[in-house]
Amino acid sequence: MRRTFGWIAAALLVVLAAWKLYESISPRAEQQKPLLFVPKTVDGRSDFWRVLGMGVQTAAKEFGVQVQTVGTVAETDVDGQIALLERAIEERPRAIVLAASDYNRVVPVAKRIQAAGIPLITVDAGLNGGIAASFVATDNYEAGRKAGEAALRLLPQDATIAVVSFVKGTATSMERERGVRERLAEAPGVNVLEETYFSDGSIDKAYRIVSRLLRERPDIQGFVCLNEPTTTGAAKALQESGRAGEVKLVGFDSSTDEIDYLEADVIQAIVVQNPFNMGYLAVRAAVDAARGKRTEPVIDTGSEVITKQNLYNKENQKLLFPFDDPD
Amino acid sequence: MAQRRLFRFKSIHTSMALAFSCLIVGITALLTYNSYRLSASAATGNAKIYTGQLTQQVNANIQTYLDTMASISALAGSGEELEKLASLPDPQSEEGARKAASISRFFRSVVRSREDISTILFVGSNGAVVSDRAEAKFKPLDDITAQEWYRGARDSGGKVAISSSHVQHVYKREYPWVVSISRMLGRPGEAGSGVLMVDLNLNVINNLCRQIQLGQRGYVFILDPAGDLIYHPQQQLLYSRLKSEDIPSLLNSKTGLLTKGKGRDLRLYTIGTNDYGWKVVGVTYPDELVGNKGEIRNTSLLAGGLFLAVGLALSVLLSYRLANPIKRLEHLMKKVEKGDFNIRVDVESTDEIGKLSRSFNLMIGKIKDLMEQIVEEQEQKRISELKAMQAQIQPHFLYNTLDSIIWMGEMGKMQDVVRMTTALAKLFRASISKGDELVPVGTELEHIRSYLTIQHIRYKNKFTYEIELDPDILSCLTLKLVLQPLVENAIYHGLKQQAIIGHIRITGRKHDGEIELRVSDDGAGMTEGQVRELTAKLRSGEDGPGVGLPNVNQRIRLTFGEPYGLEIESEPEEGTTVILRFPEIPGEGAA
Numbered sequence: 001m002r003r004t005f006g007w008i009a010a011a012l013l014v015v016l017a018a019w020k021l022y023e024s025i026s027p028r029a030e031q032q033k034p035l036l037f038v039p040k041t042v043d044g045r046s047d048f049w050r051v052l053g054m055g056v057q058t059a060a061k062e063f064g065v066q067v068q069t070v071g072t073v074a075e076t077d078v079d080g081q082i083a084l085l086e087r088a089i090e091e092r093p094r095a096i097v098l099a100a101s102d103y104n105r106v107v108p109v110a111k112r113i114q115a116a117g118i119p120l121i122t123v124d125a126g127l128n129g130g131i132a133a134s135f136v137a138t139d140n141y142e143a144g145r146k147a148g149e150a151a152l153r154l155l156p157q158d159a160t161i162a163v164v165s166f167v168k169g170t171a172t173s174m175e176r177e178r179g180v181r182e183r184l185a186e187a188p189g190v191n192v193l194e195e196t197y198f199s200d201g202s203i204d205k206a207y208r209i210v211s212r213l214l215r216e217r218p219d220i221q222g223f224v225c226l227n228e229p230t231t232t233g234a235a236k237a238l239q240e241s242g243r244a245g246e247v248k249l250v251g252f253d254s255s256t257d258e259i260d261y262l263e264a265d266v267i268q269a270i271v272v273q274n275p276f277n278m279g280y281l282a283v284r285a286a287v288d289a290a291r292g293k294r295t296e297p298v299i300d301t302g303s304e305v306i307t308k309q310n311l312y313n314k315e316n317q318k319l320l321f322p323f324d325d326p327d
Numbered sequence: 328m329a330q331r332r333l334f335r336f337k338s339i340h341t342s343m344a345l346a347f348s349c350l351i352v353g354i355t356a357l358l359t360y361n362s363y364r365l366s367a368s369a370a371t372g373n374a375k376i377y378t379g380q381l382t383q384q385v386n387a388n389i390q391t392y393l394d395t396m397a398s399i400s401a402l403a404g405s406g407e408e409l410e411k412l413a414s415l416p417d418p419q420s421e422e423g424a425r426k427a428a429s430i431s432r433f434f435r436s437v438v439r440s441r442e443d444i445s446t447i448l449f450v451g452s453n454g455a456v457v458s459d460r461a462e463a464k465f466k467p468l469d470d471i472t473a474q475e476w477y478r479g480a481r482d483s484g485g486k487v488a489i490s491s492s493h494v495q496h497v498y499k500r501e502y503p504w505v506v507s508i509s510r511m512l513g514r515p516g517e518a519g520s521g522v523l524m525v526d527l528n529l530n531v532i533n534n535l536c537r538q539i540q541l542g543q544r545g546y547v548f549i550l551d552p553a554g555d556l557i558y559h560p561q562q563q564l565l566y567s568r569l570k571s572e573d574i575p576s577l578l579n580s581k582t583g584l585l586t587k588g589k590g591r592d593l594r595l596y597t598i599g600t601n602d603y604g605w606k607v608v609g610v611t612y613p614d615e616l617v618g619n620k621g622e623i624r625n626t627s628l629l630a631g632g633l634f635l636a637v638g639l640a641l642s643v644l645l646s647y648r649l650a651n652p653i654k655r656l657e658h659l660m661k662k663v664e665k666g667d668f669n670i671r672v673d674v675e676s677t678d679e680i681g682k683l684s685r686s687f688n689l690m691i692g693k694i695k696d697l698m699e700q701i702v703e704e705q706e707q708k709r710i711s712e713l714k715a716m717q718a719q720i721q722p723h724f725l726y727n728t729l730d731s732i733i734w735m736g737e738m739g740k741m742q743d744v745v746r747m748t749t750a751l752a753k754l755f756r757a758s759i760s761k762g763d764e765l766v767p768v769g770t771e772l773e774h775i776r777s778y779l780t781i782q783h784i785r786y787k788n789k790f791t792y793e794i795e796l797d798p799d800i801l802s803c804l805t806l807k808l809v810l811q812p813l814v815e816n817a818i819y820h821g822l823k824q825q826a827i828i829g830h831i832r833i834t835g836r837k838h839d840g841e842i843e844l845r846v847s848d849d850g851a852g853m854t855e856g857q858v859r860e861l862t863a864k865l866r867s868g869e870d871g872p873g874v875g876l877p878n879v880n881q882r883i884r885l886t887f888g889e890p891y892g893l894e895i896e897s898e899p900e901e902g903t904t905v906i907l908r909f910p911e912i913p914g915e916g917a918a
Contacts, residue, residue: 055563058560058561058564061543061544062544062561063544064543064544256500256502259502260499260500263466263496274563274567276563276564277563277564277567277569280561280563280564280569281569301567302567312493312494312496314491314493314555314556314566315566315567317493317494318562318563318566319563319566320494320502321494321502321504323504323529323530323533
């Protein structure tokens with residue numbers, strides 16, 4: 001009779017083992033935990049972050065993960081973002097997709113996220129030391145080079161060009177500026193103003209800077225502006241000066257204003273990023289990282305040069321005029 | 328060989344349990360897999376039908392929208408006002424402005440009645456541009472006429488042209504996503520002609536497609552006849568080549584069904600085409616559309632596991648119940664092998680094992696009976712042999728004695744005749760003795776005395792004799808007629824051939840619960856070899872010319888058992904002593 005019990009016990013063990021095996025291979029358990037998306041801002045007025053969010057949602061649907069979006073309203077609320085991340089560590093999400101609001105100050109909390117074993121992906125804005133499993137963003141150096149290239153095509157070989165940047169010391173602005181300057185330096189005749197002007201991301205300040213430069217340096221034949229408000233402010237100044245078209249303007253990012261100026265030939269070219277792909281690829285990288293797969297340390301989502309001629313190309317329409325998401 | 332041994336089990340129990348287990352595992356696996364496969368394929372089938380219906384429905388809805396737009400376009404272009412406006416030499420004139428205002432009002436009323444119309448616009452060949460907006464800021468005319476919807480209408484010869492989805496940019500600072508339905512009014516180039524455009528808000532189509540839930544990852548997209556995307560949830564991914572759809576094969580598909588990808592990414596494309604050449608494509612992932620596929624699998628696995636456990640337990644129990652009685656039977660048989668026939672199997676069941684047990688019982692009973700019978704027969708045989716042996720002794724001796732009596736009578740020795748005849752009578756009386764096998768030693772003594780008397784008369788001067796028996800043993804029982812052959816032997820073999828007068832001495836005493844009778848002569852004796860030969864003869868019980876001693880030996884052993892019997896001591900020229908031993912059995916009169 002003892003042997004019979006032995007057999008039954010063995011059979012039960014087999015069943016138990018099968019159940020355990022099933023639980024371990026069942027994807028349900030890991031899917032129940034959401035993936036945390038922390039953009040720089042949850043302000044719905046920002047086209048860039050709205051489209052990036054659409055990319056995130058598209059990927060979430062495709063890879064069958066839930067995404068929880070938390071963030072601060074102001075892009076500059078670094079402390080708020082740090083506090084959010086601190087709370088997130090306790091909830092142990094499946095992975096975190098983070099757009100760091102500060103290159104340096106967010107690093108300590110990011111290190112704690114890593115120490116807690118939560119995969120971390122940075123999107124758009126990275127962290128000092130590159131501690132994330134993946135950094136998904138536009139290659140800003142490459143984008144800068146494209147802007148420089150566009151300017152060179154528009155201008156004569158001995159042109160004088162000014163570079164107007166936005167916030168001093170941010171990784172994005174530095175990379176873009178380096179790209180622009182290095183590309184322009186490759187053209188021997190071109191004269192680039194040594195000084196870099198900073199608009200601090202303000203249309204008004206950009207407008208004032210460019211207006212002043214147009215007055216003081218009539219020899220300037222081209223401007224390269226490194227983000228959206230700076231470009232818009234510069235375009236406004238150019239239009240008012242009456243020298244639009246004559247002085248060439250290459251800008252960054254897209255907005256309705258910029259497109260208007262582009263169509264009006266005030267702006268000749270804009271370099272645009274691909275926030276949808278950024279969001280999509282960040283989630284894909286996060287899902288991979290959560291499944292223990294190796295991820296690329298840097299994922300470039302590319303940039304496009306838009307001119308009046310290719311503005312309404314099929315591909316570019318989507319990039320420049322995102323669908324209104326009913327959600 | 329080693330492998331074969333692996334499957335050779337010592338007990339039926341193990342082999343049965345194992346066989347059952349294998350069977351159960353096999354059947355369970357088969358059934359589980361089959362039920363899983365069947366339900367999965369049923370679910371896939373349902374999913375296909377469901378997807379087909381959904382796609383068809385989306386297609387029908389879009390068709391309705393486009394039909395409505397076409398009829399609105401027809402309605403808007405029906406009046407003569409447009410033609411009149413387009414015929415004016417200068418649309419900027421006062422009359423032109425008046426007409427344009429009235430047309431604009433009409434357009435406005437149409438657009439207001441429907442939310443899905445983004446705008447209605449007319450561009451006359453004379454440069455007149457009028458829309459539903461009261462104060463619209465139009466792009467330059469050249470920009471407008473360069474746009475695709477305008478060229479499409481101009482080139483389609485009066486038919487309705489439907490654009491792909493695009494960003495409408497006829498107004499300044501307005502970039503809505505629309506599908507443009509445009510139509511040429513009049514002949515191109517002629518006065519009074521123009522292009523009428525109705526823009527359908529793409530959000531209508533977007534929402535329609537977005538609402539469709541095709542599982543977790545499934546989606547719907549729309550292609551125009553050229554294969555351009557009108558709507559795709561991942562349009563941007565397609566443009567940046569992160570993803571791709573095999574558009575040529577979708578356009579060329581005749582069946583309306585296509586499968587792409589592998590495993591988890593297996594996609595099923597269901598294609599519906601409407602009158603305008605648009606293709607509505609529903610994409611489903613069969614792997615997940617079988618929504619509860621995992622659940623089916625788990626349930627199947629669990630059920631399989633449970634059945635397996637129950638089945639294994641049952642098989643073990645069953646094989647135990649079957650094998651156990653056989654084991655018990657085997658155990659009992661072992662006992663029988665060792666000679667225990669007093670065994671019965673308790674039979675409860677009526678199955679084959681029960682029948683076997685009953686047969687076993689019967690067989691054991693039969694064997695037992697046979698054994699008893701044999702023992703009895705042997706006993707009978709022994710007794711009859713004994714009797715025969717006794718009987719053998721008598722006649723020979725009787726004839727000799729009678730011969731002697733006759734001879735003595737002829738010689739006139741009447742005294743001797745009387746003595747001999749008396750002794751003979753005594754002898755027979757003693758030997759007949761009611762047929763009992765066992766007689767007191769005293770009776771046996773009487774008998775041997777009579778015998779010696781007779782022999783002494785016959786072989787006068789040949790030997791003398793003496794008898795010295797312990798009086799205690801006289802009442803003890805002995806086998807009858809055991810001494811006579813010994814004495815006879817002593818006379819014939821020990822003394823008869825001797826020239827000198829021999830002496831026979833019979834002694835008897837008790838010793839450690841056994842009685843020892845000795846018959847000694849001082850005759851020729853035997854060599855050591857002869858003694859051994861004779862002893863061997865005694866043991867084997869061989870019949871032969873000298874039947875006397877073996878016969879006695881055998882009778883004693885048959886009666887009293889192995890350790891008893893005869894023993895011979897002899898020296899050449901010294902004489903022979905035959906020792907007879909048997910257990911002390913007190914006779915009736917002893918007490």
